Amino acid sequence: MTDKVTINIPVQYEAIAFKTKALGFDMPSDLQTGSLLKTLVASKPGGRILELGTGTGLATSWILSGMDNHASLVSVDNNELLINVAKEQLKDNRIEFICGDGYEWIAAYKGASFDLIFADAMPGKYDLFEETFALLKTGGIYFIDDMLPQPNWPEGHAQRVEAFITMLEKRTDLVLTPLNWSTGIIIVTKTSNKI
Template sequence: MTDVINQPFPPTYLAIDQATQSHGFTMPSDPLTCSLLRTLAASKPAGRLLELGTGTGLSTAWILDGMDADSTLVSVDYDGQVLAIAHTYLGDDQRLSLVEADGEAWVTGNAGARFDYIFADTWHGKYLLLNEVLAMLNPGGLYIVDDMLPQPNWPEGHAEKAIRFVEDLEKRPDLLLTKQHWATGIIVAVKR
């Protein structure tokens, strides 16, 4: 196996990628990570999926590509400019709800919501409000995070924060983890 993706990209991916580069957005999800997100989304037929940190919609496109017609995806981002790119290319998909909101406000305002799949690609749900977001995950649900290997855009002190986060996840009896030293560093957990 190689790091080359030998499968088709979602139909909207290349256009979103071009718009992402034109906009100057520098934190897109890695295509290897996105491919895994698509496969994991397919494991949740008629599932309720959540993405925290839409960005421009690159990972969103892959998640949607794996979902069946009866699944739904709520994708949240605070930055209306990058979210506009996702709206342009993905906004017509009836399975998708794109939400412009502060992560903390959205999580606390939707505390009763339950999901079968959560991709936490921002601080909220990863480094902030972890307990609250994991409380939204149904038993058997997937919790996925990326960027656990050192990244060039990490601010000073972030490596220590990532180490503490992983240690916190490892201590949780309600999660079964797989830590992958692959792509940007991925953790996939299942809620018991």
């Protein structure tokens, strides 16, 4: 067995990856993260999915490929150039793309809760975690990547990651599994609405 992802890659992935490279975007999700996301999303038939940090849509393509026809996805990013790649390549009526400030979106959101949240941006992960986690249903999955050192991390980010992981480990309203795999994954399941 190998963990190399070679099958069931979304049809749009290659075109998105090409455009991502052309734009010089250096924070895309990798194939392993995408494959795991697809698997977890498939466990939520008819689910409401939230992606914070669309980027160019590489992970979005995997999320879509795991969704059934009754599921829906809200994907938020503040970079119009990047999100336009996703909009161009992923034309699907199950997606609502929002180009806007993630901090403002999280603070203002009053809609239905989500079955799975992929937090791949500062808001929703390192900032506004409580507000974002409150948007997740009990039994829902909160998924984060980039927990292992990355070459594009700014100075001081490693300490922020460590503090974030410590905070998660101390909570009593969730169970989690950290994976020293891909870019460093943590899969969290919300068990209650009380910390």
